Amino acid sequence: MGEPQDSEGNEALEELLVFIREARGFDFTGYKRSTLSRRIHKRMTDVGIHSHPDYRDLLETNTDEFAALFNTILINVTSFFRDMEAWTLLQHEVVPELLTTLDPDQEIRVWSAGCSSGEEPYSLAIMFAEALGVEECARRVKIYATDVDEEALREARSGLYTPKSLEALPSEMREKYFEENGAQFSFLPDLRRRVIFGRHDITRDAPISRLDLLVCRNTLMYFNVEAQTKIVDRFHFALRPAGFLFLGKAEMLLNDSERFEVVNMRQRVFRRRVGSNGLTYHPAPLKLRTGTGAEGNSVARARQLRDLVLDAGPTALIALDGDGTVVVVNGQARTQLGLTTSDIGRPFQDLEVSYRPVELRSLIDQSTHERRTLRVNRVERRVGEEVQYFDILIQPLTGPGGLHVATAISFTDVTVATHLKSEVKRVREELETAYEELQSTNEELETTNEELQSSVEELETTNEELQSTNEELETTNEELQSGNEELETMNEEMRIRTDELDEARAFLEAVLTSIAAGVVVLSEDLKVKSWNRGAIDLWGLRADEVIGESFFELDFGLPTQKLRPVVERCLETRKRSGPVGVEAMSRIGRPITCDVFFSPFGGNHGGVVLMMEESRSDDAD
Structure with missing residues (x-):
């Protein structure tokens, strides 16, 4: 369970996220707070830390901890053809339809966003190879595989997988697309070259464009609603018209039917609508260059004349450069819209007129992307008790090569005409x-x-709440699966160690049993730890009768008290000694002379090994 998120805990968590973003460039601020808090708290518990400030101190002093934290947050649970039913639909319905829309020589562009350790993009390569053949796939298909986890990307780039990782694949598919490489299997080199891996943050980085298929499974569910909206905007930009979007089973596009149509809701397959223009993301525009020297002076004079003409124009006009910076505000714009010359050089989005009386920023984005003039009629603007009405024209301006370089926004005052229309109304x-x-x-x-x-x-609200709950459950399932894999690995290691320990114990017991002399191992506190077969035959006591008992308190035919000084000296000096001859009585009551050898024992905090055998001179008699 995660730690309670009171206001103080929330603030500490946000400060930790800001620190991670500034220190390592990982921006987790768009992730769901419940999931983030739970995963970070799990890592804090693993290292024995209970507060976010203390954990930040650990990150500052131990840079290796970042890798462990990212591995905990970014749950890399994946497999080849995960959710086989969904992949079957993709292979038998989506891919054939996709291929019919492309020319035979046209490149097929695919993006696997959140590819983890590479099973998903390699599954895509196998799927297209099955549809086109390996040679045709290697010629036409290009798969971009991205993730924010560098460690996972390194594993994916190697293309090496254990036999256990390939269990989900049919045997003929394993033999066709993987080659044995020591204890692992490597992906087919011809297809591996068509998979391009790279680090990419889908919340911040520019998307890959002109895609025929975009696969992003069980990734959106980790983000909040605002971040999901931005990501879907990027995905819409990335897909070509009629391109396919393949999401995870816990994700769906409930409120985006204008831009995406449902191909199969159960398997979360969608298609970008042809002609949809709900895009809010666009690449950065080209910047203009200015001349220098005499040429620059001429340009400056021409610009001054142009500015005078623009400033005297009858219509309010604002011009923006490619970066969205205000470069022109003419006289009518200053008079009617309350702007000043000091607004020139400011970002347009910082001006009130950019969003009041109408939201112009999104219209500018749309005009730039679609490269066409947009008009908004009879926009009402209130200045105190006065009401003004404007027709607004947004016109993208292109330079050499058809590149977008600027935007002109004109405001035509139609207040009088609007009032007349109001009277008629x-x-x-x-x-x-x-x-x-x-x-x-x-x-x-x-x-x-x-x-x-x-x-x-x-x-719809209830449905969205159920969807959110489903995403949370899927996240928890991912975490449980990750934890289960860790436990399986630990269990396998414990089994191997137990087998090794059993083998060593059996070996030692066999050695002790094979020694004819009596061997007794004493612990540091002089209790019996081992009593071999020779000791049983010599003195008649079984091992279960003496193990754990004090050696010098045992009653059998050897006068142990005579040996005590030698044993204690051996413990102290850690040197071998003996033999020491002692008159004793064997298990059958026969007087014997017993030679005792003493050796220090270094295991488990030390001890002494006694080897006892009947004197040879005695045997001769």
């Missing part, structure tokens, strides 16, 4: 009084429609 409304009863009926119908609309909105 008022008279018309008076003439329509006779239709009040009909209007009343219409209003009742509209009320009913609004109630129905309200019910629909409530259902």
Whole structure:
């Protein structure tokens, strides 16, 4: 369970995220806070830290901890053809339809966003190779595979996988697309060269363009709604018209039907609509260059004359360069819109006129992207008690080569005409009084429609809440699967170590059993740790009767107290000694002379090994 997120804990978490972004360039601020908090707290628990400030101190002093933290946050759970039913739909329905829309020699562009350790892009390569053949796939298909996790990308670039990783593939597919490489298998080199890996942050970096297929499975669910919206905007820009988008089972596009149509909702396959223009992302425009020297002076004079003409124009005009910076504000714009010459050089988005009385920034983006003039008629603007009306014209300007270099925005004052239209409208409304009863009926119908609309909105809200819960459950499932894989690895290591330990124990027992002399191992506190077969035959005591007992308190035919000084000296000096001859009584009651050898024992904090055997001179007698 994650730590409680009170206001103080939330603030500390946000400060930690800002530090991570500034220190390493990883921006996790768009991720869902519940998931982030849970994963960061798991890593803090692993290293024994209980507060975000203390964990930040650890990150500052131990740069290796960043890698461990990123591996904890970025749950890399993947496999070849994960969710086989969805991949089957992709292979048998989507890919054939995609191929029919392309010329036989046209390149096929695919993007695997959030590719983790590479199983997904290699699955895509196999799928297209099955549809086109290996040689045709290697010639036409280009797959871009991106992730923010550098460690996962290094593993993906190697193209090496264990036999366990390939268990999901049919045997004939493993043999066709993988080559044995020591204890692992490497992906087919001809297809590997068509997969391009690179680090990419889908929330910040420019998207790959002109795609036929974009695969981003179980990645969006880690982001909040705002970040998901920005990512989908980039995906829409990246896809060509009629290009396909393949999401994870916990993700869907509920409120984007204008730009994407559903191919299969169950398997989360969508298609970009032809002619959709809901794009809000676009690449940076080209900057203009200026001359120097005499040529620069001539240009400056021409620019001054141009500015005078523009400034005297009858229509309010604002011009922006390719970066969105204000470069022209003419006289009418200053008079009617309240701008000043000091606004020249400022970003247009910082000016009030960019969003009031109408949102112009998105219209400018649309005009730039579509390269066409946009018009907004009769926009109302209030200045105190005065009301103004403008027709606004947004015109993209292109330079050499058809590149976008600037945008001109003109405001035509239509206040008088609008007031006249308002008067006509008022008279018309008076003439329509006779239709009040009909209007009343219409209003009742509209009320009913609004109630129905309200019910629909409530259902949509409930659906979105269920979707959010589903995403959380899927995230938790990913975490559990990751933890289960770690436990399986640890269990395998423990089994190997146990087998090695059992083998060593069996070996030692066999050695001790094979020694004819009596061997007794004493611990540092002089208790019996081992009692071999020779000791049993010599003294008649079983091992289970003496193990753990004090050696010098045992009652058998050897007078152990005579040996105590030698044992203690051996413990102290850690040197071998003996033999020491001692008169003793064997297990059958026969007097013998027993030679005892003493050797220090270094394992488990030290001890002494006693080797006892009947004196040879005794045997001779």
